[in-house]
Amino acid sequence: MKKTRVCELLGIEYPIIQGGMSLIANAELAAAVSNAGGLGIVSPNAGELDWGKVADNLRSQIRKAKSLTDKPFGVNFSIQLVGEDRSLIDIAIEEGVRVVTIGAGSPALHTGYLKERGVRVLHVVASVRHAKGAEKNGVDAVIAEGYESGGLNSPDELTTFVLIPQVVDAVSIPVIAAGGIADARSLVAVLALGAEGVQMGTRFIATRECIANESYKEAIVAATDTSTVIMGRRLIPTRSLKNELTNEVLEKESAGAPPQDLMSILSPGLTAQAALQGDMVHGQALAGAVAGMITEIVGAGDVVRSMVEGYDRIVAGL
Numbered sequence: 001m002k003k004t005r006v007c008e009l010l011g012i013e014y015p016i017i018q019g020g021m022s023l024i025a026n027a028e029l030a031a032a033v034s035n036a037g038g039l040g041i042v043s044p045n046a047g048e049l050d051w052g053k054v055a056d057n058l059r060s061q062i063r064k065a066k067s068l069t070d071k072p073f074g075v076n077f078s079i080q081l082v083g084e085d086r087s088l089i090d091i092a093i094e095e096g097v098r099v100v101t102i103g104a105g106s107p108a109l110h111t112g113y114l115k116e117r118g119v120r121v122l123h124v125v126a127s128v129r130h131a132k133g134a135e136k137n138g139v140d141a142v143i144a145e146g147y148e149s150g151g152l153n154s155p156d157e158l159t160t161f162v163l164i165p166q167v168v169d170a171v172s173i174p175v176i177a178a179g180g181i182a183d184a185r186s187l188v189a190v191l192a193l194g195a196e197g198v199q200m201g202t203r204f205i206a207t208r209e210c211i212a213n214e215s216y217k218e219a220i221v222a223a224t225d226t227s228t229v230i231m232g233r234r235l236i237p238t239r240s241l242k243n244e245l246t247n248e249v250l251e252k253e254s255a256g257a258p259p260q261d262l263m264s265i266l267s268p269g270l271t272a273q274a275a276l277q278g279d280m281v282h283g284q285a286l287a288g289a290v291a292g293m294i295t296e297i298v299g300a301g302d303v304v305r306s307m308v309e310g311y312d313r314i315v316a317g318l
Contacts, residue, residue, distance in 0.1 A: 001014055001308045001311050001312060002191065002311075002315075003015075004174065004191075004196035004197060005141075005174045005196050006141060006174050006176060006196045006197035007197075009120060009140055009141060009174060010039050010072055010074075010099055010120060011072045012034075012037060012038060012039050012071070012072055013037030013038075014036075014037040014038050014304060014307075014308055015176070015196060015197030015198065016033075016037070016038035016039070016187070016197065016198055016200070016304050016307060016308075017038060017039045017041065017101070017122075017143075017176060017197060017198065017199040017200070018030060018033040018038065018039065018040050018041045018199070018200065018201075018204050018300070019041065019076075019178065019199050019200060019201030019202075019204065020041040020042075020043050020074075020075070020076020020077075020078075020101050021043060021076075021151075021201050021204075021205065021286075022043050022045060022076075022078065022081075022271070023043065023045055023046060023047065023048075023271060023272055023275050023276060024043070024046060024047075024205065024210055024211055024212045024275050024276070025041050025042055025043035025046050025076060026042070026043075026046040026047060026061065026209075026210065026211045027042055027046070027061045027062070027064035027065035027068065028064070028068065028209045028211070029204060029207065029209040029210045029211070029300055030042045030065050030069075030073045030074075031064075031065050031068035031069040031073065031209075032068075032207070032209045032299065032300035032301050033073075033204065033300050033301070033303075033304060034065075034069045034071040034072060034073045035068075035069050035071060035301060036300065036301035036302075036303075036304035036305055037071075037304060037308070038304045039072060039073060039074060039099065040065065040069070040073040040074070040300075041073065041074050041075065041076050041101060042058075042061045042062060042065055042073065042074070042075050042076070043061075043075075043076050044057065044058040044061070044075065044076075044077070044088050045057060045058075045081075046061055046211065047211050047276065049269075049272055049276075054088065055087060055088060055091060058075070058088055058091050058092065059091050059095060062075065062091075062092065062095040062096075062097060063095065066095075066096075072098065072099060073097075073099070074097060074098075074099030074100055074101055074120075074122075075092045075097050075099075075100055075101075076100070076101045076102070077089060077092075077100060077101075077102045077110070078102075078103065078104045078105075079102060079103065079104050079105020079106065079109060079110070080104035080105055081104075084109065086110065086113065089110060089113070089114065092119075093114075093117050093119065097119065098118060098119055098120060099119065099120045099122070100114055100119050100120070100121055100122070101122045101123075101124065101143065101199075102121060102122070102123055102124070103123060103124030103125075103143070104124070104152065106133075106137075107121075107123045107133060107134040107137040107138075107139055108133075108137045111123070111134075111137045111138050111139055112137070112138060115138055115140075120140045120141075121138070121139045121140050122139065122140060122141045122142070122143050122176065123137075123139040123141075123142055123143065124142075124143045124145055124178070125142045125143065125144055125145070125167070126144070126145050126146075126147075126153070126154030126156060126158065126163070127154065127156055127158065127163070128166050128167055128170045131144060131167045131170055131171050131175075132170055132171060134171075135171045135172070135173050139173065140173065140174075141173050141174040141175065141176055141196075141197075142167065142171065142173065142174075142175055142176065143176045143177075143178050143199050144160075144163050144164055144167040144175050144176070144177055144178065144195070145160075145163075145178040145179045145199075146158060146159045146160025146161070146163050146164075146177075146178070146179030146180055147159050147160075147179065147230075147237075147239075148160055148179040148180035148239075148288055148289040148290060149178055149179035149180070149201065149239065149288045149289075150201055150202050150228070150239050150240070150286045150287040150288035150289075150291075151201070151238060151239065151286040152236055152237070152238055153230065153236075153237040153238060153239055154237070155233070155237055157237075159179075159180070160177055160178070160179040160180045160181070160190065161180075161189075161193070163179075164177050164190055164193040164194060164195050165193045165194055168193065168194030168195065169194075174196040174197065175194065175195050175196060176195060176196065176197040176198060176199050177190035177193070177195035177197070177198050177199070178198065178199040178200070178201075179288065180288065180289060180290050181198045181199075181200050181203070181290065182200060182202065182203040182288075182290040182293045182294055183203075183293060183306070183307060183310060184306065184307045184308075184309070184310025184311045184313070184314055185310070185314060186198070186290075187307050187310075187311055188311055188314045188315060200303075201288060202220060202287050202288040202290055202291055202294065203290065203294060203303055204300055204303065205217060205220055205287070206220045206221055206294050206296070206297045206298075207297065207298060207299060207300040207302075207303060208297060208298070208299050208300070209299065209300045210300070211276075212275050212276070213274075213275065213276055213277060213278030214278065215278030215279075215280050216274055216275055216278055216280065216285060217297050218297075219241055219280045219285060219287075220241070220287055220291045220294050221294055221295060221296060221297060223241060223287070223291035223292050223294070224292045225289075225292040226292075227241055227242055227287075227291055227292060228240060228241055228242065228287055228288065228289050228291055228292075229242050229246050229250065231246050231249045231250055231253065232249065232253075232262065232266065233253065234253060234259055234262065235259055235262055235263070235266070238284070238286070239286070239287065239288060239289065240284050240285050240286050240287060241280070241285040241286075241287045241291065243280055243281050243282070243283075243285065244281050244282055245265070245270065245281075245282050245283065245284060246284075248265060249262060249265055249266065252265070266284070270282075270283050270284035271283070271284045271286060274286075
């Protein structure tokens, strides 16, 4: 498989990165991805609903990952959650983490602090303007995420296919593609568009090592091409699996309900209700449009290996 600048930058064998999925990016999953040659990512609140315990949870997750792999892995930080507080970032640095993915906020806030301490910074962006801003603020690479991705999305609604080549043309640092990627075909496609790596979230949910509830994993496996939907366009666009919750929100949005009415439905605990408790009816089951391509629950290492093997086969046949 082709080696890219991302491999050299992160010290990994293959340019395949696991998404930093809040609540379910656990140490076992990250270690399995890293052991297979990719870059696993740990979330500070993996499996932890009490934000007051997140600091201890992060340290525990990092140490667990280190006990399971001697390969590089990273930690994901959402600026929306951590704000200006660097206590969690400091824990990651103290524990020897040397790669951080970060998003949902300005790259100016923490990039310099991390870089001064020897940490590689990958910043999630959804437009050319944001990519240029991230590069200007010194990030090592950008993760350009298309509108197909699960979870929070950009109101600009740029798809991966059109976003990646424009970002590649606009910056000199490596571009990692995210959104709509789940197999070797999509890996080859985004590399052809100029990306130098991929980040996948939804594909890694449906793996044995992920702590997501089995009902959540099975719902992804059962998904079809039209099983996800964007809701909350008047708030923050979010892609989830369709269920009674998304139907209710979309009906209210269609009727012109004000944002405060929508917020009364979308409580913070709905993501955990689906991801950890398995409520696929009333919980918010974040998932990318690529869910329809995922047909089985496998090992995280198998996901990486199948992409590498498939890449070589597809390229040879072009």
